[in-house]
Amino acid sequence: MQGKRDLAAKAEEELRRLSVEMRILEQTAEALQSRISMINAVITDLTYANMTLEGLEKQKENAELLVPIGGNSYIKARLETPDKVTVGIGAGVSVEKTLQEAKEIIKKRLEDLEKSRASLQQQFSQVIDRINEDRERFEELAAKLRKESSSRNV
Numbered sequence: 001m002q003g004k005r006d007l008a009a010k011a012e013e014e015l016r017r018l019s020v021e022m023r024i025l026e027q028t029a030e031a032l033q034s035r036i037s038m039i040n041a042v043i044t045d046l047t048y049a050n051m052t053l054e055g056l057e058k059q060k061e062n063a064e065l066l067v068p069i070g071g072n073s074y075i076k077a078r079l080e081t082p083d084k085v086t087v088g089i090g091a092g093v094s095v096e097k098t099l100q101e102a103k104e105i106i107k108k109r110l111e112d113l114e115k116s117r118a119s120l121q122q123q124f125s126q127v128i129d130r131i132n133e134d135r136e137r138f139e140e141l142a143a144k145l146r147k148e149s150s151s152r153n154v
Contacts, residue, residue: 008148011141018138025131032124039117043110050106053099056082 059065059082066074085102088094097105 008145011145015138015141015145018134018141022131022134022138025127025134029124029127029131032120032127036117036120036124039113039120043113043117046106046110046113050103050110053085053103053106056085057099 056079059079061079061082063079063082065077065079067077068074083099085097085099086094087097087102087105
């Protein structure tokens with residue numbers, strides 16, 4: 001009888017441990033998902049920037065352009081120097097680059113972000129696998145405890 005109580009106590013302790021671990025893993029999964037979403041937004045932004053630069057390559061000096069200002073609104077502008085682009089380099093600092101240099105910078109940023117996203121997605125997948133393993137073990141232990149509990153009550 002004492003042995004069964006010890007086993008039940010160990011199973012209950014493992015259930016508590018699994019419950020805490022699953023909560024921590026779920027929070028980790030949410031944080032990873034949030035970071036993946038942020039990276040996806042930046043990738044989308046840089047992809048649009050890259051497409052815009054490719055479109056600029058085809059424009060001549062003094063070409064009239066519609067420049068988006070947000071809210072699905074645009075202003076007309078003239079392209080003064082089609083080969084010069086101002087590129088943000090971080091911390092609110094921007095520098096003037098040639099069109100080709102700007103495209104290279106954006107291409108490199110996109111490559112780095114794709115690597116980061118792939119790494120985060122791999123981590124996310126591993127966390128989800130671990131959550132599923134823990135959930136299966138939790139359900140097994142809970143079923144075992146219910147079975148032992150009902151057999152003691154008979």
